[in-house]
Amino acid sequence: MEVDQRKTSQQIKKEDKEENRHHGEEDDCKQEVVFHKDEKQFELTIAEMGEVREENQRLRLHLDQIMKDYQTLQKKFHDILHQQQETSTTVATALTKPNEQPRINDESDLVSLSLGRKSSPELVKKDKRCTTPPTKSSEGLGLGLEYCKFELSSTTQAESSINPSPDNSLEETKDEAGETWTPQKPPTPKRSGDDQEVSQQNPTKKTRVSVRVRCDTPTMNDGCQWRKYGQKIAKGNPCPRAYYRCTVSPTCPVRKQVQRCPQDMSILITTYEGTHNHPLPVSATAMASTTSAAASMLTSGSSTSGSNPNPSTTSHGLNFYLNENLKLKPIYLPHSSISPSPSCPTVTLDLTSNTLSTSSPYNYRSPPMTNTFPPRYSTTNLNFSSLESNALPISWSNGTLNYGKNQMGSLNFGSTQTQENIYHSYMQNKSMMANATTNNQHSLQPDTIEAATRAITSDPNFQSVLQAALTSIIGVGGIGVQGGGEKSCQNVKMEDTFPVFSSFPSTSNTNKCSSSFFNKSMAATTMTNSQAAGSNSLPFSSSRSKSTSPENSRDHVV
């Protein structure tokens, strides 16, 4: 590629020279000046090309590193799957009685970050059958991350019912019932016999993952197919809340609620409930994995925080334990909160900016918001946003995406951080957690937050989660801009701006949210169009719009 470019530049040079020759000698001086100018320009261009080439190589190296990490993780994942399969078979053979408890315990022990794929026993078997790792082309982010609860407190039993992959239990009930499970046709006239609730046996403990994205479009494209089945105007929010059901599989229990933030209409709150029990399109794996991973983190966080002798008060931090190679890594999330009665735990992935200078003066956790929506359930906020203004949040340097200018918002996607640093962060984090638990402090020191953030972002699992989240938002957008002719938020070609994103699994769907998010995040220069266009398409009212609503063009295209 670079050679070609060099050739072309040389050709252009020659052509220019010839052109100069052809033009005669009447204004030689002029042409000479022009020629020198052009030469300088060419030199500059060549120099720039060299830089680009270097950058290319760096990015390639970085990509290779990511791929290596991916493959090693995948290998580990399959090993673990093998181990668990063996153990489960031994348990199953040992316990031939129809006693469910051991299996349920197993399920509760395993909180799988399925990355868009359900980790049901069926799929595990499938995965085992095909011993070769899934090809990336078909599976996309087929990488599975696992979380194993090592701390089984008294609350863990209860937490097992809020397994973030409820269809695991669902699958169990289905298998044991020995009949095909129909989601919305309960045999009894009881209407609310929701599949999920039946399967979970504890409907009040459904884990929800709420994703807050700055988005001008009616819905956020997560790559999945959704069918709208209802709309309500919730009290206290003038914006209607839309209810969607996953239609990829008729038995899929996943539902999502889409609602605008009443304080900031540009913020779209998408709440996911349940886990897909079917293979997802590549484009959908990212968000699904993010939500399931976040739900897993919440589960682990609430189980660990349950051991807190004083969990009744709203803590400003939540300890998450992510495992890396079955080693627990505590992750401390500042600003997360847990309510005393977590009847419906919710993880909030805040992909918006905290302090927005223009359109979003309110933060999710700001008092007006919390007044509007009192934390009825346990909520955990994973704030991926920069604490500073989002005017210039993203920069690529050495293949590393620094989202945000300061340390708080700096997300290191690459594996540039050494294990030493991870360990350091881990130790920092540990001591910090000790301080947090002993002092029960409500105001975190900046360096503490920084350390926590570093610890979080240094964790490969969290990186994966984050990468998945941002991939669903960013990576999709790049292709989406190409594929869709939709008017808003197509100012930025992500692949041009962030070449590495082209290597991420992406979809042909148009994601106006994605580009919108980055339009606003990247620079204020590109946000005018998206906002102007987006204001027309905001679902403030139940406007019927097959043509205007990108839901059809985005969510329903695989």
Next chain:
DNA sequence: CGACTTTGACCGGCGC
């Protein structure tokens, strides 16, 4: 004609 959206009605949970 099938898939999807819209929208009013219905149901169950929860608080008073």
Next chain:
DNA sequence: GCGCCGGTCAAAGTCG
């Protein structure tokens, strides 16, 4: 027990 409210259903309408 009653009313409110969130969530869901299902008939009707719309669109390609």
